[in-house]
Amino acid sequence: MALCVATEVTYDAHSLIINGEKCIIFSGSVHYARSTVEMWPNIIQKAKDGGLDAIESYVFWDRHEPIRREYDFSGNLNFVKFFKLVQEAGLYAILRIGPYVCAEWNYGGFPIWLHNMPGIELRTYNPIYKNEMQIFTTKIVSMAKEAKLFASQGGPIILAQIENEYGNIMVDYGDAGKSYIKWCAQMALAQNIGVSWIMCQQHDAPKPMINTCNGYYCDQFQPNNPKSPKMFT
Numbered sequence: 471m472a473l474c475v476a477t478e479v480t481y482d483a484h485s486l487i488i489n490g491e492k493c494i495i496f497s498g499s500v501h502y503a504r505s506t507v508e509m510w511p512n513i514i515q516k517a518k519d520g521g522l523d524a525i526e527s528y529v530f531w532d533r534h535e536p537i538r539r540e541y542d543f544s545g546n547l548n549f550v551k552f553f554k555l556v557q558e559a560g561l562y563a564i565l566r567i568g569p570y571v572c573a574e575w576n577y578g579g580f581p582i583w584l585h586n587m588p589g590i591e592l593r594t595y596n597p598i599y600k601n602e603m604q605i606f607t608t609k610i611v612s613m614a615k616e617a618k619l620f621a622s623q624g625g626p627i628i629l630a631q632i633e634n635e636y637g638n639i640m641v642d643y644g645d646a647g648k649s650y651i652k653w654c655a656q657m658a659l660a661q662n663i664g665v666s667w668i669m670c671q672q673h674d675a676p677k678p679m680i681n682t683c684n685g686y687y688c689d690q691f692q693p694n695n696p697k698s699p700k701m702f703t
Contacts, residue, residue, distance in 0.1 A: 479621045479628045479665045481680070481699050488621075488628065495628070497524035497564055501573065502552040503533050507545060510552055514559045524628070525556045526564035526703075528571040529610055532581040541609070549610075550617045557626035563619070566631040566670075566703075567610055569603060578634075593636065595649040604657055607632070611661045622664025631703070632658040635671040635684060648674070655679050670703045 478489055485492045498517050505513060517525060533547055543549065556563045570593055571579040580592065590598045611630075619625035633654050640647040651669075655676040658667045668680045673694055675681035682701040683691035693700060 477622070477624070481666060483697055483699060485699050486628065495524050495562065496522050497526050497562075498522045499527065500525050501527050501530075502549055503530050503546055505546065507548070507551070510555050511559075514555055514561065518559055518561055522561065524562040524564055526566055527552070528566045528568060528573050528575075528579065528634075530571065530575065530579045531569040531584075531606055532577065532579050534610075535581055535606060538581075538583045543613070550613060550619065553614075553619050553626055554617070561626065562621075562628045563626040564629045564631070565610075565614065565619075565627050566634070567607055568631070568634045569606055570634050570636075572634055593633075593639075593650070594643045595646040595653065600650075600653060600657075607657065608661065611663060615663070620663050620665055627663075628665055629668055629680075630658070630663055630665060631668045631670060632679075633669055633672065636669075637672040637674070637681075652676050668701070668703065 480487045486495060487493070500513055500517060502510065514525060527549070529549060534543060535541055553563050568579060573579065584590065584602060585592070587598055590596060592599055614620060614627065615623070617625070619627050621628045633651070636651060640651065643650065651672065651674065666678065666680055668682050669675040670682050670684045672679070672681045675694060677695055680698045680701065681694050682703045684703045688702045691700065
């Protein structure tokens with residue numbers, strides 16, 4: 471499908487709605503950091519030739535901030551260039567910030583310095599962790615905004631994700647986990663990206679976050695908000 475300039479991305483209980491048109495999105499994952507810049511155009515074109523109309527990618531915190539407050543977006547870490555190539559190919563994009571990514575990636579993409587911060591507890595309602603997560607998330611969003619990558623700016627990104635499969639482990643965190651997810655949603659929404667946020671495998675995702683299924687068996691999955699579309703990440 472040809473990519474229109476997506477000035478408005480909304481949804482109802484049945485589908486995403488792009489510029490007033492209901493869309494079924496067939497997306498595939500291409501992790502920019504797992505290939506070279508030279509490979510990107512060919513991989514993206516093959517995805518398109520295979521029938522996909524969107525490319526999704528995680529953002530890898532440990533690669534972008536290997537040393538605290540020292541960032542690297544060079545070479546195959548240039549996610550801005552990657553998503554611009556996605557748009558040039560006529561495809562939409564989904565930005566999965568996490569910043570915990572799973573993805574069969576070492577330590578879920580967390581940098582080691584984060585683990586070593588005194589008093590930190592990862593992926594829970596901990597002020598030290600929340601501060602670092604918000605700084606990194608805001609950094610990525612700001613770069614995407616500056617490059618006009620969000621659909622609300624005429625860019626390719628039609629959805630963004632915060633956290634990742636947290637619902638699978640949340641019970642172990644108790645009330646702090648519930649508070650953390652609410653905070654994640656509030657923090658993400660405050661970024662004002664102009665498109666919707668999703669939460670993967672989050673059965674109690676706060677509105678207006680869209681909770682999506684991710685697993686082997688999604689045929690019986692129903693979103694926790696009856697006004698959200700049924701999506702599989």
